[in-house]
Structures are given as structure tokens and as C-alpha cells.
Amino acid sequence: xxxxxxxxxxxxxxxxxxxxxxxxxxxxxxxxxxxxxxxxxxxxxxxxxxxxxxxxxxxxxxxxxxxxxxxxxxxxxxxxxxxxxxxxxxxxxxxxxxxxxxxxxxxxxxxxxxxxxxxxxxxxxxxxxxxxxxxxxxxxxxxxxxxxxxxxxxxx
Numbered sequence: 258x259x260x261x262x263x264x265x266x267x268x269x270x271x272x273x274x275x276x277x278x279x280x281x282x283x284x285x286x287x288x289x290x291x292x293x294x295x296x297x298x299x300x301x302x303x304x305x306x307x308x309x310x311x312x313x314x315x316x317x318x319x320x321x322x323x324x325x326x327x328x329x330x331x332x333x334x335x336x337x338x339x340x341x342x343x344x345x346x347x348x349x350x351x352x353x354x355x356x357x358x359x360x361x362x363x364x365x366x367x368x369x370x371x372x373x374x375x376x377x378x379x380x381x382x383x384x385x386x387x388x389x390x391x392x393x394x395x396x397x398x399x400x401x402x403x404x405x406x407x408x409x410x411x412x413x
Contacts, residue, residue: 314398
């Protein structure tokens with residue numbers, strides 16, 4: 258893609274912003290950067306990236322077709338980051354944002370407080386919508402050696 262194309266996340270041109278993350282030439286250095294790249298992935302229909310940047314134990318539960326439909330059926334207008342809390346604890350962060358999009362009928366705003374986990378120096382989105390049956394004593398969905406209740410449970 259041309260460097261003249263504005264990045265959907267609003268932080269510059271796509272070639273120097275989210276594209277290197279989408280092409281696996283770089284990894285997000287913060288939860289906010291990951292969230293911005295995920296918004297851009299929706300706009301660019303980078304479904305593999307969206308799945309790969311979700312917590313490891315949640316990836317198999319994701320509905321690829323539904324994600325692709327959501328990505329394709331909406332016109333992504335603007336991302337507004339409200340707040341980024343980079344250190345909720347040693348491995349978790351949060352980002353509050355508003356995703357502005359047009360659903361084909363009218364403009365919509367999706368307002369969300371998202372949680373992220375860092376595992377092996379890489380950030381992952383904790384998806385609260387996955388249909389998982391995990392108990393508090395099972396290994397955490399993020400891949401850490403901790404029990405779910407001692408790690409990501411409080412953020413889902």
C-alpha cells in the first residue's frame with residue numbers, strides 16, 4: 258500500500274503505523290498500540306490479525322465468519338481513544354475507546370473499555386464475548402502458568 262494512505266487508527270500513514278503490525282514486521286509495544294492496530298484491522302479486513310492478537314486460549318472460540326462480516330459490512334470512520342491505563346498490574350492494561358462507523362443505515366459509535374494481557378512480550382486482547390466454559394482453577398487463557406482466577410479472570 259502507498260504511504261500516502263491515512264491509517265484508519267488516525268495516527269499517521271498506514272505504511273508507517275499499523276501496516277507493519279498487520280504484516281508481522283513489528284509487534285505492538287503497548288495495549289493502546291494493539292487496540293489501534295485492531296481497529297485498523299477491522300477497517301482493512303485483516304481477519305487473521307484480529308484472531309492472532311486475541312488471547313491465545315480464546316482464539317479457537319472466535320467466529321471467523323462473524324468477524325469477517327462485521328469488518329466488511331461497516332464503513333470504519335474514526336477511532337477515538339478516551340483513556341489508556343498501561344499498568345493495571347504487571348501484565349494487564351486497559352484502553353477505553355470509541356469506534357465510529359457507519360453500518361449502511363446510520364452512523365454508530367461503539368464505546369468500549371477493553372482489557373489486554375502481555376504474554377512473552379506480546380500484547381493480546383481479552384475478548385469478553387467468547388463463549389468459553391473455563392473454571393477459575395484451569396490454566397489461564399493468556400498462556401501464563403497461572404490459574405485463570407489469579408490472572409485474567411478479573412478482566413473478563
